[in-house]
Amino acid sequence: MSSTNSPSKPFDIAIVGGGISGLTLAIALLQHGIPLTIYEAAPHFGEIGAGVAFGPNAALAMKLISSKIHAAFNSCKTTNQWSSKHRTWFTVRVGDARKADKDGFVKEGTKVGDALFDVEFGRDTDSGGVYRAHFLDELVKEIPDGVAKFGKRLDTISPVEDGSGDVVCHFADGTSARHSAVIGCDGIKSRTREWLLGKEDPAARAVFSGKYAYRGLIPMDKAVEMLGEEVAKNSQMFFGYHGHLLTFPIEKGNTMNVVAFNSCEHWDNPQWVISTTKEEMNAEYAAWGPHVQKIIRAMQKPDIWALFYHPPCSTYYKGRVCLLGDAAHATTPHHGAGAGMCIEDVLILSTLMKEAKSVGDLERCFKAYDEVRRPRSQRNVTGSKEAGMLYDFELEGDDLDRVEKNFTSRMRWIWDIDLEEEIERAKKIYQGGSAK
Ligand code: FAD
Structure with missing residues (x-):
């Protein structure tokens, strides 16, 4: 200290x-x-x-x-491991095989697990996990x-x-x-x-959000073996029906962090973190594509985290x-x-x-x-x-064009905030205001 x-x-x-x-x-x-x-x-x-x-x-x-x-x-902090992905927040893919047609396409030219689009930070950034x-x-x-x-x-x-x-x-x-x-x-x-x-x-x-998550860490060597370098070493989101899964590298690229989300209507248990079995966790993602199934099977601790908010x-x-x-x-x-x-x-x-x-x-x-x-x-x-x-x-x-349009514009107001202007605004209120 x-x-x-x-x-x-x-x-x-x-x-x-x-x-x-x-x-x-x-x-x-x-x-x-x-x-x-x-x-x-x-x-x-x-x-x-x-x-x-x-x-x-x-x-x-x-x-x-x-x-x-x-x-x-x-x-x-750890950023995406490929320099070509340093400005990428997440690469988005469809992970759920139920979206695919009989030939595996989720939209023209793209199959389950293929990269659809990247969500990018607009400016050079020292963000990271x-x-x-x-x-x-x-x-x-x-x-x-x-x-x-x-x-x-x-x-x-x-x-x-x-x-x-x-x-x-x-x-x-x-x-x-x-x-x-x-x-x-x-x-x-x-x-x-x-x-x-x-x-x-x-x-x-806090109230229940209707979503819960599994969290896991996978050694990067194993992740690369399962998913290939690009997917394992750079942040990914796999979208699906009533669930999604995301990964990003941490610990200087030695570990892949995983959060897998799913939905349920109510949460009555007073505990917000409960244990389940690996079998039950695997079963929840049984209809998903190979990336997601491999990641889920490699996760060791099948704890369910109920997600609440204020x-x-x-x-x-x-x-x-x-x-x-x-x-x-x-x-x-x-x-x-x-x-x-x-x-x-x-x-x-x-x-x-x-x-x-x-x-x-x-x-x-x-x-x-x-x-x-x-x-x-x-x-x-x-x-x-x-x-x-x-x-x-x-x-x-599951209209992927509309999803892309929404997703690629929804984070700007968070990332691009002028914090120095916010400080000045706060100081002005402080100097001029009376308290309740
Ligand atoms: P906490 O981390 O909850 O700390 C509260 C502290 O107060 C604890 O040490 C606790 O022991 C103590 N405490 C509680 N009650 C009392 C009491 N009565 N008296 C004294 N001490 C008390 N945010 C991001 O920005 N990026 C992410 O990638 C991200 N991922 C997330 C993933 C998941 C699954 C979840 C659930 C959240 C994620 N968040 C993320 C949100 C982030 O974790 C929280 O916003 C952040 O950790 C909150 O920090 P805090 O210090 O306010 O609260």
């Missing part, structure tokens, strides 16, 4: 949750001399062993926040000793009634902590969100309590932009908090952050759900 800058601001912050959001926020605030404590429910920081991809907007946000975060990303656990380890190195407290599961929050505006976090272990403000980075099952919106608000909790809420802050990252806008992963939105949140909020001179300025920071970040991050949530339907032939049907 690194050493801390000497704090200088006359307020101190509780960050609840030490995932990608909580850690990047902590690094950003510490560099502006803002004292803080991270309260993490788990006994230590940790991420799952899977890949996560960051688009150009996220990479730029990291660069603008801190050279340390950008360096952490660069040290772990990382192995989540490695990226988190790199971020943790930048958190000074003593800043994080573990085994601290937030239960509820209460304002202090002494006119200070301070807030108290109450933890499940019976302890509590008083701070000038609380930023909830506690993810999709956020307690901060539930407290802030009120339990009766239908947006307080319905849009009316605010990201109340008084001196604020939501950031998945706690504010948990999304399905179909735009591959959920974590990128978390990083953008950090950029805007930390820049505003750098401006704050007294504790009385914090609410104005939250207000400006809410105004700038809520529309964009919630648009991602709705758009991502729609994208899942597009890939699963539920939005444009």
Whole structure:
């Protein structure tokens, strides 16, 4: 762990949750001399062993926040392995053999598994995929000793009634902590969100998206043997009926990350990750083409991840309590932009908090952050759900021309955002606005 800058601001912050959001926020605030404590429910920081991809907007946000975060990303990131594919987000193919005619064609000249089109980043980009656990380890190195407290599961929050505006976090272990403000980075099952919106608000909790996923990692040697170099070493999406499968390289090209999606109407199980058997998983993709079948058969752990998201809420802050990252806008992963939105949140909020001179300025920071970040991050949530339907032939049907037209234009507003303009907009609101 690194050493801390000497704090200088006359307020101190509780960050609840030490995932990608909580850690990047902590690094950003510490560099502006803002004292803080991270309260993490788990006994230590940790991420799952899977890949996560960051688009150009996220990479730029990291660069603008801190050279340390950008360096952490660069040290772990992997791009498509062929230089001719460096600007490609995904190459799209039909994976589902039920789309094929009797000769195997999905459209004129193209068979199941053939490349249909590439979705390209419009500009040169340093986007890429990382192995989540490695990226988190790199971020943790930048958190000074003593800043994080573990085994601290937030239960509820209460304002202090002494006119200070301070807030108290109450933890499940019976302890509590008083701070000038609380930023909830506690993810999709956020307690901060539930407290802030009120339990009766239908947006307080995540709802099932109608999709679930299998996640897997395949050693690249094996992937190349099964699929050939081009498919294994560069990002792919295979579309189908009520499901799709995607792959991208991580760990400097040594591993192929896989996520396979499928649909079901309801999710009644209180657990969001459940085990199934390899046989049942294989059976779900039995009608798909050879690429998808080979990938599915090579996946070791047949866990099913139910995909939930947050319905849009009316605010990201109340008084001196604020939501950031998945706690504010948990999304399905179909735009591959959920974590990128978390990083953008950090950029805007930390820049505003750098401006704050007294504790009385914090609410104005939250207000400006809410105004700038809520529309964009919630648009991602709705758009991502729609994208899942597009890939699963539920939005444009299986009309591949319409699918292509939709897909090749739907990501621009996410990737091409002018973040410096967003910062200026937020600062203007901060300078001019009163808080609620
Ligand atoms: P989390 O990672 O959930 O972290 C929350 C932290 O808070 C955890 O450490 C948790 O232990 C802690 N916590 C929870 N409750 C409490 C409490 N009460 N008290 C104290 N601590 C608490 N995004 C992308 O940009 N690109 C992708 O390729 C991508 N792929 C995805 C694939 C899948 C299948 C899924 C489901 C999501 C994907 N996402 C992707 C989204 C991305 O994973 C999330 O947006 C991101 O990880 C959220 O980070 P976070 O720190 O906000 O929340």
